[in-house]
Amino acid sequence: MIPALIVLQLLTLVAVIVLIVRRNTAVPAAAPPVEDPRLAQLLAADLPAQFTRLDARSQGLDQHLRAELSQLRTDTASSSASLRTEVLTNIGTLGNTLSSTLETSRTAAANQATESREALHSRLSELRTGQSEHLETLRKTVEDRLDKLNLTNAAKLEEMRITVDEKLHATLQTRLTESFGQVTDQLTKVHAGLGEMTKLSAGVDDLSRIFTNVKSRGTIGEVMLETLLKQMLAPSQFEKNAKPKVGSNEVVEFVVKLPTPNGEALLPIDSKFPREAWERLETAYQTGADLVSAGKAFETAIRNEGKKICEKYIAPPRTTSFAIMFLPTEGLYAEVMRRDGLQTDIQQNCHVTIAGPSTLSAILNSFQMGFHMLQMQEKGDEVWKVLASARKEFGTFETLMDKMTDDVGKVQGTIDKLGVRTRAINRTLRDVSVETTQPSLPSASNSGFDGLLPMLAASDDE
Numbered sequence: 001m002i003p004a005l006i007v008l009q010l011l012t013l014v015a016v017i018v019l020i021v022r023r024n025t026a027v028p029a030a031a032p033p034v035e036d037p038r039l040a041q042l043l044a045a046d047l048p049a050q051f052t053r054l055d056a057r058s059q060g061l062d063q064h065l066r067a068e069l070s071q072l073r074t075d076t077a078s079s080s081a082s083l084r085t086e087v088l089t090n091i092g093t094l095g096n097t098l099s100s101t102l103e104t105s106r107t108a109a110a111n112q113a114t115e116s117r118e119a120l121h122s123r124l125s126e127l128r129t130g131q132s133e134h135l136e137t138l139r140k141t142v143e144d145r146l147d148k149l150n151l152t153n154a155a156k157l158e159e160m161r162i163t164v165d166e167k168l169h170a171t172l173q174t175r176l177t178e179s180f181g182q183v184t185d186q187l188t189k190v191h192a193g194l195g196e197m198t199k200l201s202a203g204v205d206d207l208s209r210i211f212t213n214v215k216s217r218g219t220i221g222e223v224m225l226e227t228l229l230k231q232m233l234a235p236s237q238f239e240k241n242a243k244p245k246v247g248s249n250e251v252v253e254f255v256v257k258l259p260t261p262n263g264e265a266l267l268p269i270d271s272k273f274p275r276e277a278w279e280r281l282e283t284a285y286q287t288g289a290d291l292v293s294a295g296k297a298f299e300t301a302i303r304n305e306g307k308k309i310c311e312k313y314i315a316p317p318r319t320t321s322f323a324i325m326f327l328p329t330e331g332l333y334a335e336v337m338r339r340d341g342l343q344t345d346i347q348q349n350c351h352v353t354i355a356g357p358s359t360l361s362a363i364l365n366s367f368q369m370g371f372h373m374l375q376m377q378e379k380g381d382e383v384w385k386v387l388a389s390a391r392k393e394f395g396t397f398e399t400l401m402d403k404m405t406d407d408v409g410k411v412q413g414t415i416d417k418l419g420v421r422t423r424a425i426n427r428t429l430r431d432v433s434v435e436t437t438q439p440s441l442p443s444a445s446n447s448g449f450d451g452l453l454p455m456l457a458a459s460d461d462e
Helices: 002-026 037-044 047-211 220-232 275-287 291-313 330-338 342-349 357-429 452-461
Strands: 238-242 252-260 263-271 323-326 352-355
Touching: 002 047, 220 252, 220 263, 220 323, 220 357, 252 357, 263 291, 275 291, 275 330, 291 323, 291 342, 291 352, 323 357, 330 342, 330 352, 330 357, 342 352, 352 357
Parallel strands: 263 323, 323 352
Antiparallel strands: 238 252, 252 263
16 A cells, blocks of 8 residues: 555645646747745755655655554454354354254154054054944944845746746747858858869969069069050960070060051060169168179169060061060169160160050050051951942942943833734724624624634734
């Protein structure tokens, strides 16, 4: 604190000096100087002596303050010691008081708990005794009622048994006969079902062999392809395990017979399923590792299958200039379509079209429509042949009609001539009279017949 007072006094002195200097500089030269008595007193004073006295006073003040602080510390220590002693005394007194109070409370609580336990024990004994008596009474009552109920139920059951025996005795034989008949029918159906189950088991074994890929041609792809062909085409429109190349033993799974102006052309369809490459690609998709190499291996496998189909099965003009690679799952077909340029490359270089189940169904549907159009065209040709034959027959009929018209004209002319002769005969006989008085006919020498006989002879000649 003392150094702060000294610094404050020094700052005050410096401020006074600065004020004096500024006043001297601010007074104009023309104005006469004005004497400041405080400045004169300050200049007349002995500054070093003042500083010496100030230092002496500051040191005295410092010693006084130190003495006061020492006395204050001593008083504080003595007060703290007396306060600590008093606090310890009070704490000891409080502890003794609390101990005696707790002991008294514990004794009272123990006594009260003992009394409560005894009262509770006596109450529980009374309740147990009363409950036992009540349960005994209830047991006797329940036993009496149960005895009565058993007797009543026994009587009712006997009546019911007699009634049931009477009712069942009449219909038991009939029901048993019907039941045995139904059981026999059911056993017959079960036997038939067992036969069907045996057939189903054989089918399941065949399907198991298909899924386990026992042989290369018995895969699920071939089964699906055969199913699609049977659904979309007639049996005469495709062939299984055919040899498309003449002089080669290579067998393609299926060929579709397409009609051409020069005969039939075979469309090879082969199912492929690169299982190892596909499983490796699926694993790479799941783990995220080695995805690029797995994709390249998958593309290589598809290209190799396309080259095999091109080299083994495409042989124009016996076959078409292209073949179809059937992929049995939509996921596999979608993966091939997702690869940029893979299908285009195989189609351009190998002349092989890749198709999934839905795509092949659309292709076969278009083939089926083409077959229907061809059948309609063949039926149209047959109709034209029938019409041409009918036209020829109509020409013959027209000739016969003309001939019949001529014959009818001749008959009509003959009939007309016969009418003329009939009229001439009538005119000749007009003069002949029959006398009823003469029973006999006129004689042959009658002049009426002389002209008739030559006319009849002339008509016969005509």
